[in-house]
Amino acid sequence: MTYLEDILSLIETPMLTKSYFCFFNQLVFDTPIIGHFICHMETFTTFHRACMEFFSWAVVVTLLGQEVMADDNRETLRLEISCKPLDWQLSALAQVLNSFLYSLLALEAVKIAVSCEDWQGEIEVIQWQEFLQLFIFAKKVTLVHKDSVWLVVPALQELARERATEVLPALQNLFLWTYGWQPSGPLKEAIGQLITTQQLHSHSLTVQYWDNNSRKYI
Amino acid sequence: MQVAPLSITAYNTHRLDLKLYCSQKRSVNSKMLDIWPALPTIIYVQGMQSKEDVTRLMTALRQHNQVCKISYCNGQFQDSFLKEFVAIDKPFLALTTLKLFFSFGKEVPVLPDSFLGGSAPCLRSLDLNGISYPSIGKLLSSTTNLVRLSLWDIPHSRYIAPKMIVPCLSMLPRLKSLFLGFRYPQSWAHQTS
Numbered sequence: 001m002t003y004l005e006d007i008l009s010l011i012e013t014p015m016l017t018k019s020y021f022c023f024f025n026q027l028v029f030d031t032p033i034i035g036h037f038i039c040h041m042e043t044f045t046t047f048h049r050a051c052m053e054f055f056s057w058a059v060v061v062t063l064l065g066q067e068v069m070a071d072d073n074r075e076t077l078r079l080e081i082s083c084k085p086l087d088w089q090l091s092a093l094a095q096v097l098n099s100f101l102y103s104l105l106a107l108e109a110v111k112i113a114v115s116c117e118d119w120q121g122e123i124e125v126i127q128w129q130e131f132l133q134l135f136i137f138a139k140k141v142t143l144v145h146k147d148s149v150w151l152v153v154p155a156l157q158e159l160a161r162e163r164a165t166e167v168l169p170a171l172q173n174l175f176l177w178t179y180g181w182q183p184s185g186p187l188k189e190a191i192g193q194l195i196t197t198q199q200l201h202s203h204s205l206t207v208q209y210w211d212n213n214s215r216k217y218i
Numbered sequence: 219m220q221v222a223p224l225s226i227t228a229y230n231t232h233r234l235d236l237k238l239y240c241s242q243k244r245s246v247n248s249k250m251l252d253i254w255p256a257l258p259t260i261i262y263v264q265g266m267q268s269k270e271d272v273t274r275l276m277t278a279l280r281q282h283n284q285v286c287k288i289s290y291c292n293g294q295f296q297d298s299f300l301k302e303f304v305a306i307d308k309p310f311l312a313l314t315t316l317k318l319f320f321s322f323g324k325e326v327p328v329l330p331d332s333f334l335g336g337s338a339p340c341l342r343s344l345d346l347n348g349i350s351y352p353s354i355g356k357l358l359s360s361t362t363n364l365v366r367l368s369l370w371d372i373p374h375s376r377y378i379a380p381k382m383i384v385p386c387l388s389m390l391p392r393l394k395s396l397f398l399g400f401r402y403p404q405s406w407a408h409q410t411s
Contacts, residue, residue: 006380007398011387024402082402 001026005033017043022080029081029092035099044077047103050135051111052093058082059089061097063104086116087123094131101134108170110135113144114151128155138168142175149176149183157190160197169203175217177210258286258312266292266299276302286312286340291319300327309335309360316341320348326373331356342392344368348401350376358386368397 001023019041021034038044047063063077081092097104128151135141141156143149159168174191176183183191191207198205208217261278272295279285290299300320313334320327329351337360344364348371351357358364367390369378377400387393 003377003380003400007384010380010384022399024400 001029001031005031008037009033014042016041018076018078019044020078020080023082023092023096025083026092029095029099031096031099034096038077038100039102044100044103046106047077048106049109049111050104050107052113054086054089054112054114054116056116057084059093061093084116086114087127090123090127090131094134097134104134105137107135107138109140109142110138111142111144112148112152114147115145116147123151125155125158128152129159132156132159132168136168137170139170140173140175141168141171142177144177146178146181146183149178150187153183153187153190153194157194157197160194171198171203171205174205174207175210176207179210180212182209256284259284260287261285261289262287263290263292266295269295269298271295272299272302275299279303279306282306282308282310282335283312285310287315288313289315289317291317293321296320296327297325304330304333307332307335309337309339310341311338312340313338314340315343317343317345318347318349319345326350326376328352328376329354333357336360339363342366345370347371352376352378354378355382355386359389362390363392364390365392366395367393368395370397370399371401372399373401 004021019038023029043065044063046065048066049064051062051064053060053062058080060078060080063079065076079093079096081089081096083089083092132152132155141152143152156168156171156174174194182188195205195207210216211218259278259281261275263275266272266275276299279288292299316334316338327349329346329349331353333351334357336356338357339360340363341361342363343366344361345366345368347368350373351369354369358367367387372378387396
């Protein structure tokens, strides 16, 4: 980390369009220079899309500019943090993203994919709530895999109930990309309550599922 | 290394593809390279199986002014290859691409100050993986056409100080891609596995 910060403090890269940082296992991420570097790069001043993937060995976030064409990934910042378990990944990612929060203000689309198989019981809803607060202007949230739905929907529901629309006031679309799986029981109920609460505060929220047959959200 | 002593293929009226392959079965010795015309040589090494392969490889590398591309990825005999390669302290004036991928070993391979004679002015792409090159600055001062620089899997104990590498980067006006990666600390790997 110190090495990276030393390098970044010594270089100027006005033409940079893609950057990939990989951090090793550590508890505290105090990264002011990385934050300063990202915020002062014209290319990285404003991100519009974020994709966060939680694997069993690491968490990876990819931040992208506005999508002009399909699969337009010209301006990309990718951060990988090698650590586990999931609560540690969440905490580490929040710390790193917090160091360049200004660049996240225009984030409209957020994708969350939890691929860890052993996350059960190791993470509190409140930790997800705190994490989601980073994406205050997100209009579209996509949850990939049913694990992501199990983890994030209760946090969103709790937020909507406790603090009305304070946390994700711009949220309009919730996409569930769960490969044919659809929530049932308490989880389905939680999604229903989330929609109702948003409507009570004059915020319409559409929930759509990915349909494998038609290959589109329904 | 591939089999076949010599192949000449006319692809079209504008291009003649001349290849010289070295192999265990049909060896090409240094005499053949002596009569080999001064055409650019591409060296691609993977799956060397004997010390004789190293000898053949070195025969080709000693034609240092003709070598334009080197791609080496081979676990076996890497120590003996490196020992002989670094002993060629002549500049590789035609070299445009150099890829050296070394696997994990007890000892970290180290490239000396005299590597490539300290000069490779045509170099556009440099990939070093698992190798320490503390005096890389000297070579980089000659590589003003460098477009890609990748120093990957650098052992922590052999890192290049930022204050040393950054001034070198500023002398590379064509540089488009920079990769710096450190070897994952073994102690941490044990903790997390």
